[in-house]
Amino acid sequence: MKKIFKIILLLILSINTFSKENIDTLFLYKNYQLEGKIKYDIFKMAVNGYEKINSKENKYFTIIDYSKPSYEKRMVILNLEDKNLEYYTYVAHGKNSGAEKAIAFSNKLNSYKSSLGFYITGKPYYGSFGYSLRLKGLEENFNSNANVRNIVIHALEENEKTSIKKFGFLCRTEGCPAIPRKISREVIEKIKNGTIIFIYGEDESYLKESSYIR
Template identity: 45%
Template sequence: MQKKLLLFIILPLLFFPVYAWENNLNSNKTVVEDTNGESSFILYSQTFYQELNDPDLNFEAFQYGLNGFLKLKEENKLSNTKYLTIIDMSLSSSEERFYLINTETRTIEHKSLVAHGRNSGDVFATHFSNKTNSHQSSLGFYKTAETYMGSNGFSLRLDGMEYSNSNARKRAIVIHQADYVSQDYISRNGRLGRSYGCPALPQKDYKTIISKIKEGTCLFIYYPAASYLSKSNLVNTEASLLAIAD
């Protein structure tokens, strides 16, 4: 009786270390896979950025933009994945901060001045809003939509893909040309002109740019605002390796 009782106590103790070791191994395997996935995206984004060969492009803005682009691509929310447009609102409006990136050739096809909303700031944009009549720029990821002829000529509608820009269409936030977006205007006024919230482009080449990015490409308006970056799922959730490999 005592022998049976002793075996009953000892046997579970013998098997428990094996069970615990296997669980720990599986846990470690998951961590390794997650770590490899993260490292792969970081390496991918660094390599891509180096191939663009433009140190003026903020790497953080590019990396966030690329991550969101890949996630939207993986979710089949983009009908044209050839182009990724990044607008870096951390830069002065007197600098070229509009980047049209060809993701297939990994080149910057167009680099341009771009206006921000009049209530977002003077030379620098520092305030952003999704509210109607705020006349401020809105941060985050957009999908380009249809073109149309409006009061500013050939223009491109935008659909916001996040909480931070969901009212873009209602607010008539579009890409259009403006005579106040030029080096000449900067020379005469000390800064670029401002819009009612639209990312307005110079009159030169704007038709070419709109024709390239219309109908389903990704556009990302960046600013290092913790309030946005901490809430954006497209920024905080890392793109999977499947999107990178596709």
């Protein structure tokens, strides 16, 4: 029996991407050790949407859970080739989305709010926050203005622990999912050029209307 299980396990882990037809989502969830980090229902939404995106680089997949407060780690980066959780870290939200928790979201220019949904990463560049990564929003009405809003991944302005200690929550942005400076460059180098990012938040409109998560 153990031998049969090992064979099945090897077959599952040999697949480079998610597939609803041949991979059990709960098994994946446990294999990536996501319990206590990302809720299973959110992971299931992420996998459903991921499978609907055809043109993508299948090495990394990033999930951000804005239903958690910013003083907790709420961003996971999955290595789809090695089948492991490569990063579990802090991530900021937009200053008009809320203080310790993101509760309001927008796709509008100058809203200074975070935008939900699926993104595909572009090319890195040097901007006002240093080495940064361009993002393209894939969902009309939810994040399609990411480019004109300059929603990018960049380093946090302040050390995450210092910020949380000072304010009780992570320093906020103009809508960008900023991450700790000490890992920002290496993360950008890994997830650049066509990998997928899913940003989840407790927003009734998105949960009802997004065609990706259903």
